[in-house]
Amino acid sequence: QVQLQQSGPGLVKPSQTLSLTCAISGDSVSSNSVAWNWIRQSPSRGLEWLGRTYYRSKWYNDYAVSVKSRITINPDTSKNQFSLQFNSVTPEDTAVYYCARAGPKGRAFDIWGQGTMVTVSS
Amino acid sequence: DIQMTQSPSSVFASVGDRVTITCRASQDISTWLVWYHQKPGKAPKLLIYAASSLQSGVPSRFSGSGSGTDFTLTISSLQPEDFATYYCQQANSFPYTFGQGTKLEIK
Numbered sequence: 001q002v003q004l005q006q007s008g009p010g011l012v013k014p015s016q017t018l019s020l021t022c023a024i025s026g027d028s029v030s031s032n033s034v035a036w037n038w039i040r041q042s043p044s045r046g047l048e049w050l051g052r053t054y055y056r057s058k059w060y061n062d063y064a065v066s067v068k069s070r071i072t073i074n075p076d077t078s079k080n081q082f083s084l085q086f087n088s089v090t091p092e093d094t095a096v097y098y099c100a101r102a103g104p105k106g107r108a109f110d111i112w113g114q115g116t117m118v119t120v121s122s
Numbered sequence: 123d124i125q126m127t128q129s130p131s132s133v134f135a136s137v138g139d140r141v142t143i144t145c146r147a148s149q150d151i152s153t154w155l156v157w158y159h160q161k162p163g164k165a166p167k168l169l170i171y172a173a174s175s176l177q178s179g180v181p182s183r184f185s186g187s188g189s190g191t192d193f194t195l196t197i198s199s200l201q202p203e204d205f206a207t208y209y210c211q212q213a214n215s216f217p218y219t220f221g222q223g224t225k226l227e228i229k
Contacts, residue, residue, distance in 0.1 A: 047166070047209060047220035064217040098165055106171030107213035108156040115165050 002026035004099050004113035011119050018086040018120075022099030022113050029075045029082055030055045035102040037109065038073060038084045042095035052102065053082055089120045124148050124212050128221035134229040139200045143224045145193045145210035154214035157186055157195045159206040160223075166209060170195065200226075 008020035022036070029036060035054035041047050051063035053073045063071050072085045086093065096115045103110035125148035135141050145155065153173035158166035168177045170186035173193055183198040197204055205228055210221040 046222050047211070049216075049218040049220075062216055066217075100165075105177075106156060106175060107154065107218075108168050108171035108177070109158075109166070109211075110168045110171075110177065112165035112167075 002101065002111045004101065004111055006097075006099055006113040006116045008116055008118075010117055011121065012089055013122050014090055014120055015088055018084070018089050018093065018097075018118055020084045020097055020099070020116055020118075021081055022083070023079070023081040024101075025080075027101065027111075029053075029080050030077055032056060033104045036073075036075070036082045037100045037102055038071075039098045039100055039109070040093075040095040041098065041115075044092075045095070048095075050084070050086075091120045094118065094120045123217055124151065124215065124219050126210055126212055126219050126221040128208075128210055128224050130224060131222070132225040132227060134227050135200055136229045137200050137202055139229075141197045141200060141226065143195045143208050143210075143226075145188075145195070145221050147191045147193075147212055147214075150190050151212045151214035153189045154212055155186070155188065155193045156211040156213055157184075158209045158211065159204070160209065161206045171213075 003025045005023045012018045035052045037052040038050040051073045053061050070087045075082045096117050098115050099113040100109040101111040127146045129144045155173040157170040160166040169180050174186045185196050208224045
């Protein structure tokens with residue numbers, strides 16, 4: 001059974017970096033058939049896909065244009081996890097952040113982490 | 123970006139009712155359409171992928187249809203655990219985008 005366990009702080013100061021980690025059990029971050037994603041949800045923006053990392057003989061990343069200049073998603077094969085780094089945050093980045101697997105069926109997000117409520121405030 | 127528009131925004135129904143939710147894409151997405159539902163404080167849960175394929179473990183009272191720009195999710199006989207917010211998502215092109223949600227509430 002695949003599970004994703006998120007960790008990271010719930011409070012970040014404006015202009016600082018938001019860092020979250022998603023630990024994978026029951027699957028491999030290096031799997032050739034899935035992709036590992038970050039998605040956030042807020043009342044003002046709804047559900048918003050942020051980016052992904054995936055392995056197909058080498059590592060690839062895709063990011064939403066709206067956040068591309070501020071975001072990095074990295075795999076960590078030694079710990080079987082992946083991370084989100086989001087720079088220069090503002091109060092508008094306050095949201096629940098989810099990690100999610102896009103499985104082999106229909107590009108759908110079939111496994112989700114539990115969510116982390118991140119508040120950007122001084 | 124592809125815009126996803128759901129209707130209605132909210133719907134009141136009773137246990138045993140048949141409910142249909144509609145999702146419209148701003149451009150042709152073939153059958154790259156996914157449905158989720160979400161309960162308060164929880165992550166979304168996958169129900170339907172590729173417009174009409176039922177995710178493993180999801181009850182058969184859920185069904186999806188459509189292609190191109192117009193899609194529907196139907197719940198044939200509402201159960202108490204189905205009261206939640208429903209989202210559609212296009213998986214045709216990046217950035218993947220979601221509808222604004224349809225809240226299904228008890229009448």
